[in-house]
Amino acid sequence: MHPYRTHTCNEINESEVGQQARISGWIHRVRDHGGVVFIDLRDHYGITQIVVDPERDFYEDVHHWRLESTVCFTGEIVRRDEETANAGLATGKVELMADEMKVLNRAETLPFPVADETDYPEATRLRYRFLDLRRGQLHENIVLRSKITNSIRQRMIGLDFNEVQTPILTASSPEGARDFLVPSRLHPHKFYALPQAPQIFKQLLMVAGFDKYFQIAPCFRDEDSRADRSPGEFYQLDMEMSFCTQDDVFEVVETVMSGLFDEFADDGTKTSTLPFERIPYRQAMLDFGCDKPDLRNPLRIIDVTEVFEDTEFKAFTSVVKKGGVVRAMKVTGIVDQSRKFFDDMIEFAQSVGSKGLGYIGWKDEEVRSPIAKFLNREQLEALKTAADIESGDVLFFIADKEKAACEIGAAVRNELGARLELLEPNAYRFCWIVDYPMFERDEATGKVEFSHNPFSMPQGEMEALETKDPLEVLAYQYDLVCNGIELSSGAIRNHKPEIMYKAFEIAGYDSAVVDNKFPGLITAFTLGAPPHGGIAPGLDRIVMLLANQPNIREIIAFPMNQSAQDLMMNAPSEINERQLRELHIQLRPMKGKK
RNA sequence: GGGGUUGUAGCUCAACUGGUUAGGGCACCACACUGUCACUGUGGAGGUUGCGAGUUCGAGUCUCGUCAACCCCGCCA
Numbered sequence: 001m002h003p004y005r006t007h008t009c010n011e012i013n014e015s016e017v018g019q020q021a022r023i024s025g026w027i028h029r030v031r032d033h034g035g036v037v038f039i040d041l042r043d044h045y046g047i048t049q050i051v052v053d054p055e056r057d058f059y060e061d062v063h064h065w066r067l068e069s070t071v072c073f074t075g076e077i078v079r080r081d082e083e084t085a086n087a088g089l090a091t092g093k094v095e096l097m098a099d100e101m102k103v104l105n106r107a108e109t110l111p112f113p114v115a116d117e118t119d120y121p122e123a124t125r126l127r128y129r130f131l132d133l134r135r136g137q138l139h140e141n142i143v144l145r146s147k148i149t150n151s152i153r154q155r156m157i158g159l160d161f162n163e164v165q166t167p168i169l170t171a172s173s174p175e176g177a178r179d180f181l182v183p184s185r186l187h188p189h190k191f192y193a194l195p196q197a198p199q200i201f202k203q204l205l206m207v208a209g210f211d212k213y214f215q216i217a218p219c220f221r222d223e224d225s226r227a228d229r230s231p232g233e234f235y236q237l238d239m240e241m242s243f244c245t246q247d248d249v250f251e252v253v254e255t256v257m258s259g260l261f262d263e264f265a266d267d268g269t270k271t272s273t274l275p276f277e278r279i280p281y282r283q284a285m286l287d288f289g290c291d292k293p294d295l296r297n298p299l300r301i302i303d304v305t306e307v308f309e310d311t312e313f314k315a316f317t318s319v320v321k322k323g324g325v326v327r328a329m330k331v332t333g334i335v336d337q338s339r340k341f342f343d344d345m346i347e348f349a350q351s352v353g354s355k356g357l358g359y360i361g362w363k364d365e366e367v368r369s370p371i372a373k374f375l376n377r378e379q380l381e382a383l384k385t386a387a388d389i390e391s392g393d394v395l396f397f398i399a400d401k402e403k404a405a406c407e408i409g410a411a412v413r414n415e416l417g418a419r420l421e422l423l424e425p426n427a428y429r430f431c432w433i434v435d436y437p438m439f440e441r442d443e444a445t446g447k448v449e450f451s452h453n454p455f456s457m458p459q460g461e462m463e464a465l466e467t468k469d470p471l472e473v474l475a476y477q478y479d480l481v482c483n484g485i486e487l488s489s490g491a492i493r494n495h496k497p498e499i500m501y502k503a504f505e506i507a508g509y510d511s512a513v514v515d516n517k518f519p520g521l522i523t524a525f526t527l528g529a530p531p532h533g534g535i536a537p538g539l540d541r542i543v544m545l546l547a548n549q550p551n552i553r554e555i556i557a558f559p560m561n562q563s564a565q566d567l568m569m570n571a572p573s574e575i576n577e578r579q580l581r582e583l584h585i586q587l588r589p590m591k592g593k594k
Numbered sequence: 595g596g597g598g599u600u601g602u603a604g605c606u607c608a609a610c611u612g613g614u615u616a617g618g619g620c621a622c623c624a625c626a627c628u629g630u631c632a633c634u635g636u637g638g639a640g641g642u643u644g645c646g647a648g649u650u651c652g653a654g655u656c657u658c659g660u661c662a663a664c665c666c667c668g669c670c671a
Contacts, residue, residue, distance in 0.1 A: 035628030049631070067621075084629055109622055112605050113615090116620080116632075118603065123663050177670050196670095223670045436671090452671040477671085489671065562664065 004104075008319050010046025010090050015551055017079045021096060023048055024072040024104065026134065027065055037062045040115075041096075044139075049086070049095040050077070058101050067132070068114055070104040084346040124337070126567045129558055141555045143518065145543045151263055152237055152539075155256045161214040161239060166201035168218070168574040177221035180232070188584040194220035197536060200521050202240040203493055206532035207524040216539060224564075227551050228485070228541060231564035236488075237542075240534030246476050246492055249533050250275065250432060253480060253488075257537070261428050264409070264546045272430040274482075280435040289410030291436075294484030295429035297417035300533050301409045304328045307382045308399070313374035316358070319399040326399045327409045328383070331416055331528055335361035335368060345396070345419075347410070352411040353404065358397035362389050371397070398495050402453075414484070428482055428545065434458070435459070436477040439470045439506060450507050456491035458503065465502045480537060482545060490535025497525045504542065 004024045012021055024393040028042035037059070039050040050073050052062055065071065075098040086092030108483055111127075112120045114134050125132040153163070172179045172193040179193040195201075197219045205213045217238040225231035237256075241249060254274050277295070284291050287300050308316040308326045316326050332343075342359060349357035360369035360383065372380060387395050396416075398408050418425050438458045440451035448470050456475040458464050464473050476492035494500050500522065501511045514522055543555040553559040560566050580586070 029631075029633095031630045031633050033628055033633075034626065034631065036630080037628095038630050038633085040631070047631095051629085054628080081629080082629090086631055088631080109604055111621095113620065117607070118620085121663070124605075137626095221670065224668085226670090227665070229670075450671080454671095479671095563662090 001074070007048075008045040009041055009043040009048045012048060012077050012091055014079060014093050016077045017094060019077050020074065021077050022072065022074040023072065023096060026114070027069050027107075030062070030065065030067070032062065038121055039065075039071075039073075041071065042115075046090050048091045049089070050075075050098050051095050052101075054100050056098065061101075061103075065103065066107045066109070067158060068107040068110055068134075070107075072102045072104055073098045074100040086230070117165055121562065123567065126553075126559070126561055127436055129568050133557065138554060141543070141547045141549060144547050145555055148260065148264060148543055148546060149539065151260055152216065152256065155259055156214045156237075156239070159212070159252060159255065162210055163215055163298055164205055164210065164213050166195070166198040166215065166217065168194060170195050170201075170363065173197060177223050180220045180222050183583040185230055185582050185584075196221050196299070197236065198238055198387040199453075200518065202238060202534060203455070203495075203521060203532065204524055206240055206242045207527070207529045209242075209530075211242045212239075213241075213534075217536070218262050225560075225562050228544065230540065230552050230556065231560050231562065235539040236536040237539055238534070238536040240532055242530040242532045244492070244533055246434070246478065248531065249490060249492070249535055250278075250478075253535055253537070254430075257430065257480075257482075260542070261546065265428060266426070266548075269426040269428065271428045276430040276432055278432045278434050281433055281437065282435070284433050285406050289406040289408070289413060291479060292434045292481045292484055292486045293431065294414065294417070294423070295431055296424040296483055298424075299329055299331060299413045299416060301327050301413065302386060304383060304386055304397070307379055307386070311372050311375055311379055314372055315356070316397070316399040319401075324399060324401045325405050326397060327405050328387055328398075329396045329409065329413060329416070330387040330389065331394050331396065331420065331422075332390070334394050334420065335363045335383075335392050337394075345415070348415050349398070349412055352408055353406040354398060354400065354412075358399070358414065359394055360397075361394040362391055364391050364506050430480065430482045433479040433481060434477075435474045436479075437471065438473040438477075438503070441471060441590050442549060448507060450503075451475075453490070453491055454503065455500075457494045457531075458499070461496070462499050462502060465499065465506060470506045476533065477509040478535070480535065485541055485545065488535050488539055489531065490539035492531070492533035495525055495529040495531055497522055500525070 001020075001022055004022070005023045006020075008025055009025045012023070015313055023041060023043075025041040025048075028040040028047060030040075031038040035054055037052040040047050040053065040060075041050050052059055073096055075096045077094055080086075080093055080095055080098045087275035108421060111131065113122060114131060117136065130477040133142065157162070169182060169192040173196045177196050179196065182192040182194065184190045184192060195217075198215060198217050202213055202215075215238045217236050218233060219236055222232065223229075237253070241252065254276055258271050258274055265271060272295075279287070279293070284293055286303060287293070289301055303325060304327070305320055305325045308320050311317050313362050320326060345359075346357045358369075358371045360367060360372050360380075362368075362384070367380065374385075383389070383395060387393070389395065396412060398405050398412065400408060436456075437451050438456065439448045441447070442449050452475065456477040459476055460468070478490055479486055480488040480490075494503065504511070504514050540552050540555060544550070544552060546556050551553055558566070558568070560571075565571065
């Protein structure tokens with residue numbers, strides 16, 4: 001007999017009654033009835049009930065087994081009486097009558113219970129991550145992540161993509177975040193950078209003729225974390241295709257994503273039908289106030305600046321006269337909400353930087369509003385027509401500079417959606433945001449800069465760069481959004497050196513900058529580069545959506561904490577003098593700090 | 595770098611305006627119980643209230659400082 005197990009803890013069943021079996025696992029729970037002891041033995045696969053009879057010589061030891069010790073039991077598989085069967089367990093119709101037992105590893109008092117679903121503070125959970133990972137939900141999340149990763153691989157390979165590993169120790173890539181640096185021992189005072197993304201390499205793979213590349217790629221960025229953003233490292237489904245259009249990229253991603261989400265979504269959860277909706281960037285900023293709209297939210301924002309060009313309502317009209325905008329959002333059927341509801345919404349708007357939040361409600365012929373008295377009949381009618389108002393509807397207003405009005409509008413839209421429970425339930429709503437501007441003006445310096453990736457192909461190519469106002473040039477740059485979460489950015493790349501130099505010139509860099517910063521890429525583009533493009537959906541966020549987890553640490557086996565520390569491994573940690581010397585690094589006392 | 599919240603037993607939470615010996619549950623230890631499945635019952639042990647100052651007759655509670663964790667902003671196209 002195998003020294004540890006003939007079955008897992010989810011395997012024994014009625015067909016094997018009377019046979020001998022050996023199973024190993026963790027002591028999940030113990031129910032000690034004096035005359036008989038029940039043990040729930042748990043492993044990765046499930047739970048089996050072990051029964052220990054008082055006749056057994058190890059019966060006395062039962063009292064000294066701690067929860068979560070690993071134990072091996074050998075005995076006979078026995079059918080349970082009907083009234084003692086447990087319908088909640090896959091193995092609930094049988095149990096193992098123990099003849100032998102062996103403690104494999106004894107557990108001390110646990111820092112927190114494994115056999116419950118209570119939430120415990122993260123610092124504790126992270127310090128004992130191996131224990132936390134035994135617990136139901138987290139354990140399932142990690143298994144789900146494995147299945148999702150595998151499914152993605154199969155789907156990409158099925159579409160003729162080749163998986164290629166790209167370097168981890170490399171040079172800085174052009175993503176705009178801070179690099180993680182690794183000092184070189186062989187080359188004093190020089191550094192490798194960990195890749196922020198395999199951007200250059202995947203483009204070079206296209207130049208190398210691989211046609212379709214993908215990789216479940218680790219990416220490293222030395223930036224602070226958020227609930228949905230790991231500090232330091234994360235994974236992307238990185239992909240790139242040759243001789244492709246933007247629509248070709250969309251088709252691949254839509255096929256993979258809709259297949260993936262259909263496969264792993266809970267029963268009854270709807271996924272967007274194909275093709276995903278495409279929303280131009282400027283349209284998204286108007287309708288939703290942001291470029292990652294949650295399409296489950298039915299609310300839309302409209303522009304009503306014109307109506308307020310000349311009104312008695314000075315608060316708005318003065319904003320318009322200074323070049324600002326007035327945006328409105330209709331919510332149907334809430335005119336009878338309490339005064340407190342509206343006051344809370346005003347307070348919320350102020351908390352996100354608005355001076356206030358105007359509103360007008362219509363009920364039959366009555367107009368309910370703190371601001372309607374400043375508007376004449378025509379102006380009120382214009383608003384009703386613009387927003388298609390019916391009795392019971394309320395129109396909310398935000399007046400500010402355009403950028404601020406968008407941001408506040410987006411926040412108010414999300415808040416109203418959440419507070420009024422307007423979101424479509426059980427749905428994954430995808431969309432593409434397209435037609436991003438190639439350049440934007442930096443508000444502080446007034447300079448024209450790349451608004452996204454400098455390697456995107458401008459729409460209209462060289463002609464657009466030479467003839468258009470740079471701020472009017474659009475790029476073949478796109479984002480994939482699902483339920484208000486940005487899953488991915490991608491682009492059709494600029495594969496022509498002369499257009500690359502011109503684009504950088506517009507952003508204020510001369511050709512030497514391009515040559516120095518990206519020597520491999522720019523040379524490759526002079527030796528036969530195919531038109532190409534790609535995208536890189538974030539694996540972590542995909543798993544978060546499918547596992548329905550709000551925090552990224554719930555879907556990563558060994559995450560760092562928010563301050564980018566590994567509390568279990570104690571990283572980052574100090575290194576010794578010898579290592580420092582080899583790396584040609586001298587530590588100096590920090591300035592300004594005690 | 596900035597803002598907010600939190601810090602009480604191994605864990606999770608209590609403790610009115612400052613007031614007697616800081617409590618309940620889980621876990622741990624002991625005892626009882628032959629069919630439970632979150633077993634039950636009885637008893638026990640377990641505390642520098644994050645740390646350091648201060649105010650006060652008296653501080654878990656108030657003040658200041660400090661440390662840590664989480665959330666947000668900046669940042670991350």
